[in-house]
Amino acid sequence: MSDHHIATDDAWVPEACTLPTAERPLRLAEFDQFFADAVRGLDRLSAQHLRFQLDGATQVEEAARDLTARESSCCSFFTFDLSRTAADSLSLDVRVPAAHVDVLDALAERAASVRNVQ
Template identity: 55%
Template sequence: MTWVPDACTLPTVEQPLRVAEFDRLFADHLVAADRADPQTVELVLGADSHDSAADLIARESGCCSFFTFTLAEPANGHLRLRIQVPPTQTAVLDALADRLHR
């Protein structure tokens, strides 16, 4: 977990568990992903992922305040999640994006 930035306040012992939660969300619900720009990833998730996605991003926002998550209500059977970071945190977004299709 060398890519976790110093700005993250999640205890070190919990960081692998959080990564596993993102991996599970992506494995179970990811329909499509697009790297809109170096600071933005746009995800399409199954509509049934709303509660788990909302819970996960709320907790992640609490420890990594540099993330901006925008969760759109389900439409056409899909949920849209936009993840943005400031320019100083693109390496973190790169690492998260690398986990999308594991």
């Protein structure tokens, strides 16, 4: 186990996360559902920057804003930027400082694996 990652059922939860341990499986399930339902593609723009292409539905935008706000409150090292790229698509940029690149790596791997299961 590294200083920044807790490996629990392939989870990508960093030790810096202040979300209570009992709530972490629920948050992971929320991310998995979001990845499966809303993500249409992902691009690694740099070691510290990941971009998700999302379905542009209003409920996807609302879910993304809610989920990223809650994640920012417990893992403050994440920077999320949600923008509408077209009427039917959204872009979610996720950035981390260099010390948390391993968490972004795991997030990208998790999203890709969830999307491939579908």
